[in-house]
Amino acid sequence: MKMSNLRSERLPNIWCPGCGNGIVLRSLLESVEQLGLDTDKIVVVSGIGCSSRAPAYTNFDNVHTLHGRAIPVATGIKLANPDLTVIVLTGDGDSSAIGGNHLIHAARRDVDITVIVFNNFNYGMTGGQASPLTPVASVTTTTPGGNTDRPFDLVNLTAGAGATYVARTGIYFTKHMLDHLKKAIAHRGFSLVDVIAQCPTYFGRFNRKGDAGQMIVSQKDWLVLKSVADKKSPQELAGKIVIGEFVNIPPPGPAVVPEGQV
Amino acid sequence: MKMSNLRSERLPNIWCPGCGNGIVLRSLLESVEQLGLDTDKIVVVSGIGCSSRAPAYTNFDNVHTLHGRAIPVATGIKLANPDLTVIVLTGDGDSSAIGGNHLIHAARRDVDITVIVFNNFNYGMTGGQASPLTPVASVTTTTPGGNTDRPFDLVNLTAGAGATYVARTGIYFTKHMLDHLKKAIAHRGFSLVDVIAQCPTYFGRFNRKGDAGQMIVSQKDWLVLKSVADKKSPQELAGKIVIGEFVNIPPPGPAVVPEGQV
Amino acid sequence: MPRIALMQGNEAVAEGALAAGVRFYAGYPITPSSEVAEVMARRMPQVQGVFIQMEDEIASIMAIVGASLAGKKVLTATSGPGFSLMQEGLGYACMIEAPIVILDSMRYGPSTGMPTKVSQMDLMQSRWGTHGDHWLIVYSPSSVQESYDLTIRAVNMAEKYRTPVVILSDETISHLREPITIADVSPTVDRRLPAERAGYLPYKTDATLVPAIANVGTGFRTSFTGLVHSDTGFQTANGHVAEALITRLRDKLLSKLDDIIELEADRVEDADITFISFGITARGVAEAVDVLRTRGKKAGSLRLVTLFPFSDDRIRKAAGNAPTIVVPELNSGQLVLLIKRVFGDSRRIVPLNKVNGDLISPADILNFVAEEKL
Amino acid sequence: MPRIALMQGNEAVAEGALAAGVRFYAGYPITPSSEVAEVMARRMPQVQGVFIQMEDEIASIMAIVGASLAGKKVLTATSGPGFSLMQEGLGYACMIEAPIVILDSMRYGPSTGMPTKVSQMDLMQSRWGTHGDHWLIVYSPSSVQESYDLTIRAVNMAEKYRTPVVILSDETISHLREPITIADVSPTVDRRLPAERAGYLPYKTDATLVPAIANVGTGFRTSFTGLVHSDTGFQTANGHVAEALITRLRDKLLSKLDDIIELEADRVEDADITFISFGITARGVAEAVDVLRTRGKKAGSLRLVTLFPFSDDRIRKAAGNAPTIVVPELNSGQLVLLIKRVFGDSRRIVPLNKVNGDLISPADILNFVAEEKL
Amino acid sequence: MDNGRFELRLTGSGGQGLILASIIVAEAAIAEGKVVTQSQVYGAEARGGTTKAELIISDRHIAYPKVTDPDLVAALTNEGLKQYGGGISRKTVVVIDSSTMALPESLNEEACKTLLALPIRNATVEKLGSELGLNVVLLGIIQGLTEVVSVEALRTAVSLHVKKQYVDLNMRALDLGIEMVRESATTGIRI
Amino acid sequence: MDNGRFELRLTGSGGQGLILASIIVAEAAIAEGKVVTQSQVYGAEARGGTTKAELIISDRHIAYPKVTDPDLVAALTNEGLKQYGGGISRKTVVVIDSSTMALPESLNEEACKTLLALPIRNATVEKLGSELGLNVVLLGIIQGLTEVVSVEALRTAVSLHVKKQYVDLNMRALDLGIEMVRESATTGIRI
Amino acid sequence: MPDRKTYKIAHVRKWCKDCGICVAVCPRKVFEIDRNDRQAIVNPQDCIGCQMCVEHCPDFALNVTEDKSDA
Amino acid sequence: MPDRKTYKIAHVRKWCKDCGICVAVCPRKVFEIDRNDRQAIVNPQDCIGCQMCVEHCPDFALNVTEDKSDA
């Protein structure tokens, strides 16, 4: 694959050795390439976090905003210029902690943006604190005795908020990831992909997940394809995370309510 | 019913003639009475809005906070003193617009508080603007041509966020309302009741819903009991709102993850 | 042909913005600014503009920043509580140099305070509300006409200097109705855009110190970040770059004070007592000065149309030589702190504060002058 | 027996808070304050306290307000971006008179700026960040020991005056490790609580001007609101009540300046040049003063331990008579604005600013003095 | 209208259309080349509470925009008069609706120029069939009493604010107000 | 340690344990009644980047807490020396790891007091079996060179920071460092 | 109607806002909004004590109790 | 192995962080982390061109292309 949309002059990237962010970034660049989008018309918007540095390595317009605020900026851009393809690159903390309200409202409004969550189960940039997606019992710098708060399920959350496209994937499954990123970007309306990535520096280390290589390969064990999971019992799925497409509601035809009707 | 918990010296209340808020307030007072709770140990917390003035008419400790911020204050109170019964009285705007993030996070954490949403489909206090619960096509001061944004379904939203008790009721159905408020308050863990109320001054007037009396009686026509709705087709339910109990997950026994295990 | 229309201050801000070319409004209702949103909700579709009610004030300011980066002229309107919430976003707009305009219609604070009562209590906040060193322009209208005119000016200045501009109005002006004159066409300024893609550096600046940053979606592959950034728009932790950036952000405004600062002096030349005030309070002053003059007392008035940048020098020069300076304001003393700095011990600086939710009336001023034997 | 421990500034804030009786911490991580949360996450369970990581800084400040109303001593910690988000809640705490303590560890701004670099750029924000008239206490530690001690003091002052207290620290102090002395028991102050339920009026005050408001859940049926409220705690739009409330909120602090304000003067009596500074910058000053003195130059230093309330009078008195006053600070000039107001034209006031993310070193000061021929 | 300036205050309860009434007078005055400032109080968010609308009409620039020295105060409720009766002086004409209000004792000969008690509500219901148009009747009264704007200007301004089918009704309301003033010269209670 | 004050700077890359090393020296110094300030730079959030740890040890109060005039600079990477070599002067002893670093040309006789190039990494791997303990070897070197803290105090401080089963290894590491200095008197490259 | 229970309807005038909800919800047309736009209890004798008005009055202005006075 | 395709493995040293992911994902043990903790291409001849390493390298440091040089 040619990486024409990679801003290679900015490499090496700032991420730690073995950080999963670069793998998601690659998949994003490839999906844009494969979709044949006009790269002049793509804007990548991010918040604050390790993952939110990803736009700086793309050769698209990029807007690195405030922690949690990528989505309202993306909303402003998209509404101001509907011709643009607006993609939000965000972390689990950025999108679901401080940015949670914007996330659900964008889903509700069905703004035509794509949100790609680099989900590494913790706050990487600030040193490995818990995020709203940190699994129960996991050790982080703010849950030294193991997390006792339940995490969100991003799929349920955004589906409950009204999202019209929601998928989950994992960085080990590069083809699966690419497919779902492409579908999400192509989707007309709000789309979100929860990408299970990895932070070997903090989450991996604190929770003895092994080195970066072990972390990535182990996704084979604890990520289960939806088609497979659908046939399994809850007990069999305990400790596993299901990946696949969960919501895909085609856009309605003309506007739901013609102006004159009200 | 004796209204011993009514702070009658503060009546008449500030609400408009025919405002539904007083009816929800009455039901709240009655549920507390019927549950036989220690009224010294009840704290009602609210945000900003017409409905958020409700605590001032209760003879409990009351905390009128900032717009959208009742839930984190309530969380602080509950964690600081777990003996207290903490009840949040909030509007649809207060809870689901500016306060949306706190709402989903409280649901996720399963904080043991009860959130009662006085849902009148608009922002009453500021003059009848749209809220995230304003139905499509409705006229408000900020949707003069009819609302085109899709509303949240509070039940789906909070259930998607992990709430363990979610119900919806309407002020016409006083017995139904009382029952569900009681169950919500008694629930151990996060509970929410979406109470369909009314704002005759703005939402009612702008949308030609008739006078206060007509608005309230008409709930018979467009609110459908869940038990009835379960037997109907989507077409039959078009334009209707279903009331009843949607989520009721009993609290787990001991803490999910014993400290030692991690 | 210019036409005359009776409108409220809030309506004038909305119409002024439309006249200045604003085509994107995002906001969240709050007394006493909500009418701006309501007018925009009605008017934007008529001009192919966008109105969106966001989930809160944070989202509102971030949405207008986004729309601004996409090339629109933008506005949001709020009041104290919402303005407090916007502070982080405001600092971001300063840092990335996004042209945005914010109306803060001041009500009585702190906190929820008295939502329907007037105050001038957000003066210092409008300058210092966000963290970190930053500079911005703050205008203060005194009338409905000026609400209209200054909004046009605010939009133009935002575009010209790539900076946030705050219109610091108040509950009274927001709800006051006065006839205003509306020109057929208003002078508008558009941000400078880069011409050449080759060698494009978004934050490279010439003598104007104002960068010509491309709008997103125009093929320039531009980059914005609230982190300290070099000419490329990309992050750096280089101390020299940081210093140069901060200094330029300051100088791009402070070197253009002639263009930015407007002060209105009235009979200060021979005054024995000069009132320095802003916004609605200046109108009570104007009447009081008239009365004092008819009574043979040499009174004068300096009205700050531009509140920030605040130039000690210019104010010193514009205020004339009255030995006594009275600073009436609807707060516990904010402007007076600045005026004290300007004049040191060289004049008698007397604060006149009212904090009960009412205006300072001409009678209040006359009584004060009498009681304090000024 | 007092013990000595090596710890970071952030750890000292956490341990100081624990020593002062803080048993509730809610926060959201942000560089350079995150270690406070991390220490608290570990330590709170050990003392039966509560640690909770909230969804953002707004929730954090509101949660500590809630816990405070329920009777706990509370702390949160943040840095500029989070402090900006907390502003609305801070004003609410001022208005309802909730004792809370906030650490703002300053980093380089505006906006995201340089998260790991030091600054003193939030000085003015700490006073004026929220809307509406309000007053609060701001302390500025210069060392790890003082981070510990001032945190204890902050908690005590918050309780004593029912007010938010800000500890304005910075990246350097937050991450500096120094040995500190920890007493076995620290002096603690508890808020005054009402005795009698009969006739209980939460906001009725005696000569102290500090109300004895009941904690929630104690049977007093108390009421809090950010709206203007009467003695009952319930809302009113009565202008007289509003005026009385605002005035009391001011006077409860401004009438206790002896208790609240701490200034540290060093050899100012005979100084020809006095440095006025705060926080980390004062340590470079201390060394520079030593050197200047050894070189025969009469230098002195005034360090502001209490930044706000800011008393022009006290500073004038404490600063001695040096004709030249230098104000070194890690920003583009904030404290110097206040110092100019204090001294008017009576002294030469010289700003010394550094905005590249480094500290002002003794050498910087000596060079400056030499270059400027001070 | 001393020195080319006229100050008007209307008070009553929310929903009586007093703000609109003041705006209509303002528009009529503007049409006649006058300068105006119109304002109102918003209650502390309570609904249906007491309101006040104010208007200053002047030949020249108006500095301070609030009424301090009213020429005319018209009140439709006693509560309104109580709350917003400030500034009434020997120059002030006070109009009250005698159909719904008690005679305010405080407003004796010392306190104001004239107290005119007219059965505004009753007359409106009687002549126009309902309370609809009461605020326009009040406009007629203001015109009749002060002639601060011409009847023509007022007619035009009113008609700009009502749907076509109600123009007629409103013109009758205006006339009714003017007529009531005329009659009051003989029948109205002037104190 | 002129005038009772000693300034130490360690630089290298993240993960080499330099911050911990400086803390251990600090603790040893405190135990011996000294005053210290320890600090470090945090890179601009990049991981594994170049770091610096600083320590001032003094007999009396330390005002300015950052190293400005280092007595000893120990560098484990060339990049570290490049970025954080500021302030090296004729009084400064510079230690570099010759196993991984090129000899810095700039540090000639004019530039510093002594440049000591020791094969720190290689010696560690060779004698201790792996790189584990490299930072403690460095501690030994510092002690051996400066005696700013006693060996005993350093031993105690080190043992407070390591798990029981590693105490031994670390003591050997310490000794190795001290030994390397001793040997360097004859074999090490001193420039 | 022999044996039929009768009810006392207490109305707190100063809390009532004449909103008409009681009129709308009462199954027996006990209330009315009169010509002066004021709530009026016009057919108290028809009250069956169902409490619909009480429970729906947003202003706590109504109380309906069994009238035991002639029992 | 006659006819078997061979591959060129390009490795951008200055972008590589020696994280070892390529080692873990490669089905043919083409890579190794050497004694100096550095990534090394040890068995390039075994490469089957599956692209696992390329797609999982977070640093864009690998490129695997069919080696047509001897075709």
Ligand SMILES: Cc1ncc(C[n+]2csc(CCOP(=O)(O)OP(=O)(O)O)c2C)c(N)n1
């Ligand atoms: C208002 C504000 N609060 C807090 C921070 C500090 N902060 C920066 S990134 C971050 C969390 C990042 O976590 P996540 O979004 O999961 O991204 P990751 O670094 O793991 O990729 C936090 C808390 C900030 N920059 N701004």
Ligand SMILES: Cc1ncc(C[n+]2csc(CCOP(=O)(O)OP(=O)(O)O)c2C)c(N)n1
């Ligand atoms: C930060 C902030 N933003 C906006 C407002 C203005 N405001 C007050 S109440 C309200 C909406 C109330 O709507 P809802 O919660 O639905 O309650 P209702 O009045 O309809 O009962 C708004 C926008 C505010 N007080 N504070």
Ligand code: SF4
């Ligand atoms: S800290 Fe974690 S998320 Fe951040 S760059 Fe390192 S591995 Fe990636």
Ligand code: SF4
């Ligand atoms: S505006 Fe609406 S919600 Fe508010 S008091 Fe009136 S009727 Fe109730």
Ligand code: SF4
């Ligand atoms: S429902 Fe209550 S407030 Fe409404 S009219 Fe009846 S008694 Fe009065």
Ligand code: SF4
């Ligand atoms: S392409 Fe496949 S076989 Fe070849 S080196 Fe990469 S992972 Fe190994």
